[in-house]
Amino acid sequence: MAKKKVVMIGAGLAGLAGAALLARNGSEVTVVEQLDSPGGVAGRHTEAGFTFDTGPSWYLMNGVYERFFGLFGKKPADYYDLVKLEPSYRIFFGDGTTADVTTDPQATEALFERLEPEGGKKIRRFLKNSALKYRIAVDRFIYREYRSMLPFLNPALLFSGLRLDIFSKLDSFVGRYFKDPRSRQIVEFNTVFLGSSPYRTPALFSLMAHADITEGVSFPRGGVYELVKALHALCLEQGVRFKFKTPVEKIVIEKGRAAGVATSAGFIPADVVVAGTDYHHADTALVDDRYRNYSARYWKTRVIAPATFLILLGLDRPVPGLAHHNFYFASDWKRHFDSIFDRPSWPDDPSYYVGVVSKTAPAMAPAGGENLFILVPVAPGLPDTDAIRASFSRAIISHVSKVIGVPLEKHIAVKKIIAHRDFEETLHYYKGTGLGLSHTLFQTALFRPARRHRRVKNLYYTGHYTQPGIGMPMAVIGSELLAARVTREMGLGRGGG
Numbered sequence: 001m002a003k004k005k006v007v008m009i010g011a012g013l014a015g016l017a018g019a020a021l022l023a024r025n026g027s028e029v030t031v032v033e034q035l036d037s038p039g040g041v042a043g044r045h046t047e048a049g050f051t052f053d054t055g056p057s058w059y060l061m062n063g064v065y066e067r068f069f070g071l072f073g074k075k076p077a078d079y080y081d082l083v084k085l086e087p088s089y090r091i092f093f094g095d096g097t098t099a100d101v102t103t104d105p106q107a108t109e110a111l112f113e114r115l116e117p118e119g120g121k122k123i124r125r126f127l128k129n130s131a132l133k134y135r136i137a138v139d140r141f142i143y144r145e146y147r148s149m150l151p152f153l154n155p156a157l158l159f160s161g162l163r164l165d166i167f168s169k170l171d172s173f174v175g176r177y178f179k180d181p182r183s184r185q186i187v188e189f190n191t192v193f194l195g196s197s198p199y200r201t202p203a204l205f206s207l208m209a210h211a212d213i214t215e216g217v218s219f220p221r222g223g224v225y226e227l228v229k230a231l232h233a234l235c236l237e238q239g240v241r242f243k244f245k246t247p248v249e250k251i252v253i254e255k256g257r258a259a260g261v262a263t264s265a266g267f268i269p270a271d272v273v274v275a276g277t278d279y280h281h282a283d284t285a286l287v288d289d290r291y292r293n294y295s296a297r298y299w300k301t302r303v304i305a306p307a308t309f310l311i312l313l314g315l316d317r318p319v320p321g322l323a324h325h326n327f328y329f330a331s332d333w334k335r336h337f338d339s340i341f342d343r344p345s346w347p348d349d350p351s352y353y354v355g356v357v358s359k360t361a362p363a364m365a366p367a368g369g370e371n372l373f374i375l376v377p378v379a380p381g382l383p384d385t386d387a388i389r390a391s392f393s394r395a396i397i398s399h400v401s402k403v404i405g406v407p408l409e410k411h412i413a414v415k416k417i418i419a420h421r422d423f424e425e426t427l428h429y430y431k432g433t434g435l436g437l438s439h440t441l442f443q444t445a446l447f448r449p450a451r452r453h454r455r456v457k458n459l460y461y462t463g464h465y466t467q468p469g470i471g472m473p474m475a476v477i478g479s480e481l482l483a484a485r486v487t488r489e490m491g492l493g494r495g496g497g
C-alpha cells in the first residue's frame with residue numbers, strides 16, 4: 001500500500017519532532033520551510049567568530065528529550081553532550097544583593113534562610129509541593145490531549161486537577177509561603193517562560209520551580225542549536241524530505257479536504273497537512289477566510305505572550321561576575337509585568353535575562369572574548385522603530401554595565417538586535433510576540449487552539465500555540481500528541497507517540 005503523504009509546514013522544533021515521528025509511523029513526510037535552515041525561532045547567528053543561539057537558551061526537563069529520542073531507540077547523548085550548569089543561574093536583585101541558585105538542597109535552603117526567617121523550611125515545603133504537581137502534570141496531563149471538560153468528571157482526574165491549584169494565581173499561592181520579595185521572585189520568574197506573569201498564571205505552574213531548582217539546568221555543549229541539529233538528523237534518518245527556502249503561500253482546500261500546499265516552488269500534494277507555524281499565521285494567511293478555524297474576534301481577544309527584545313553582544317573581553325544564566329530582577333517588577341499585560345508600553349525599569357554561553361562553551365566566542373545574550377520581555381504589538389531600538393538597547397546595556405561593574409559599551413565587537421518586527425517578518429509571529437499564546441487559565445490545556453481543523457479533517461496544527469504549550473520541551477511533547485492523533489485518525493499504520 002502506498003504511504004500516505006504528509007506535508008509539515010515549518011521546520012521549527014515542533015515541526016521537526018512531528019515530522020520524525022510521522023515518518024517513523026509509516027508516512028512519507030515532506031517538511032516545507034520558508035527559511036534556509038531548520039530551527040525556526042531556535043535559530044543561530046554567527047558573526048566575527050561569535051556564535052549565538054538566537055532564541056531559547058534554557059534546556060530544562062531532560063526527561064522529555066530522553067523519552068522522545070527513546071521512541072526511536074536513541075538517546076540525546078547519541079547526538080549531543082549535556083553539561084549540567086552549576087550554579088543553575090545567578091540573580092542580581094534590585095537592592096544590590098545577589099544569589100546563586102543551585103541544585104544542592106542544602107545550599108538552596110541556606111539561600112532562602114538568608115532571604116527571610118525560616119526560609120529554609122519554607123522552600124523545602126514549597127519544592128515538595130512543586131515536585132508533587134510536576135509529577136501529576138507529567139503523569140496525567142501534559143502527555144494527554146484534552147478536548148472537553150468531560151474527562152474531568154472522572155473523580156481521580158478531578159482530584160488530581162484540584163491538587164494542582166488551578167484556580168488560584170501563582171503570586172497569591174507563593175504569598176502563602178514567602179514574604180520576602182526576593183524569595184518570591186526566585187520561584188515566580190519562570191512564568192516568563194510561559195509567556196505570562198505571576199499575577200495572571202495559575203498556581204499550577206509553581207511546578208516549574210521543580211524543573212529549574214530541583215532538577216536543574218543543562219546546556220548542550222555547542223549551544224541549544226545542537227538540539228535542532230539532532231532533530232534534523234533524526235528526521236533525515238527517518239527518511240523525511242526537506243524543502244528549505246520554500247514559503248507556503250496557501251493550504252489548498254478542495255471539497256472540504258486539504259489537498260496540499262501551494263508554495264513559491266509550486267504545488268505539493270498531500271493526504272495530511274500539518275501547520276507547524278504560528279497558528280494565527282496559518283489561520284489567517286494560509287487559508288481562505290471561509291476556512292478560518294477561529295474568528296477575527298477570537299484572535300483579537302487572546303492574551304498574547306510577551307515579545308522578546310534581544311540584544312546579542314560579542315565582547316572583546318571577558319566579563320567576570322556573570323554565570324552562564326543570569327537575571328536582573330527590578331525591585332518593583334510588577335510595574336514591568338503591568339507594562340507587558342495591562343498598559344502596553346516600553347518598560348523604564350525592566351527585569352531581564354543575560355546569558356553568557358561562552359562561560360560554558362568558550363569556543364562560541366573568539367579567544368579572550370565573551371558572548372552575551374540579553375533578553376527583555378516586553379509587550380507584544382509595541383511600535384518597533386530604529387530609534388526605539390537604539391535608545392532602549394542603549395539604556396539596557398548601560399544598566400547591565402552598572403549592575404556588573406563592566407563598561408560594556410567600550411568593548412562591543414558585535415551587536416545585533418532582534419525584536420518585534422523580526423519575529424513578525426521572519427517568522428510570521430502574531431503581533432511580534434516571541435512566545436505565542438500566554439498561559440492564562442483559559443488559554444491552558446483544552447483551552448488552547450485546536451489540534452485539528454474543525455471542518456477540514458485532514459488539516460492539523462502543532463507548535464507552541466497548541467497543547468501543552470510554550471517552550472522547547474512542550475513543542476516536542478505537542479508533536480508526540482500530534483503524531484499519535486494523526487496516525488490514529490488518518491490510518492497511517494503505526495499507533496503510539
Ligand SMILES: Cc1cc2nc3c(=O)[nH]c(=O)nc-3n(C[C@H](O)[C@H](O)[C@H](O)COP(=O)(O)OP(=O)(O)OC[C@H]3O[C@@H](n4cnc5c(N)ncnc54)[C@H](O)[C@@H]3O)c2cc1C
Nearest residue numbers: 010012013014034040041056057058248434463464471472
Ligand atoms: C527569545 C526566546 C527565548 C526563548 N527561550 C526559551 C528557553 O530558554 N527554553 C525553552 O524551552 N523555550 C524557550 N523559548 C520558547 C521556544 O523557543 C518555543 O516555544 C519553541 O521553539 C517553538 O517552536 P515551534 O516549532 O512551535 O515554532 P517555530 O520555531 O516558530 O517554528 C515554526 C516554523 O515555521 C516556519 N514558517 C512560518 N511560516 C511559514 C510559511 N508560510 N511557510 C513555510 N514555513 C513557515 C518558520 O520559519 C519556522 O521555522 C524561547 C522563545 C524565544 C522567542
